[in-house]
Amino acid sequence: MKASEVKAMIEAGLPGAQVEAVDTTGTGDHFEARVVWDGFEGKSLVERHQAVYRCLGAAMAGPIHALTLKTLTPAEGAGRR
Numbered sequence: 001m002k003a004s005e006v007k008a009m010i011e012a013g014l015p016g017a018q019v020e021a022v023d024t025t026g027t028g029d030h031f032e033a034r035v036v037w038d039g040f041e042g043k044s045l046v047e048r049h050q051a052v053y054r055c056l057g058a059a060m061a062g063p064i065h066a067l068t069l070k071t072l073t074p075a076e077g078a079g080r081r
Contacts, residue, residue: 001028001029001031001059001063001064002023002028003021003022003023003031004021006021006031006033006056006059006064006067007019007020007021007033009055009056009057009059010033010035010052010055010056012055013051013052013054013055013056014035014037014039014051014052014055016037016038016039017035017036017037017039018035018036018037018077019033019034019035019036020033020034021033024068028063029063029064029065029066030065030066030067031064031066031067031068032067032068032069032070033052033067033068033069033070034069034070034072034077035048035052035069035070035071035072036072036073036074036076036077037051037071037072037073037074038073038074039051040071040072040073041073045071048069048071049069049071051071052067052069052071
């Protein structure tokens with residue numbers, strides 16, 4: 001799987017989200033994603049991660065072996081990397 005596919009899947013499931021995805025090992029199964037989305041407002045960390053996992057669906061049990069997430073609201077993401 002490519003990082004661009006991970007990015008596209010998250011963007012499709014969270015309209016308006018700003019997503020950066022990186023293949024951390026170059027093997028297509030370990031990824032890191034930074035997701036900034038206004039829908040995370042008022043949500044716990046677990047709820048935020050669950051929202052992203054729903055976007056990725058079966059890929060979480062298939063080609064994606066590991067996923068590190070940073071999930072932020074726009075206010076939290078302003079100026080943070």
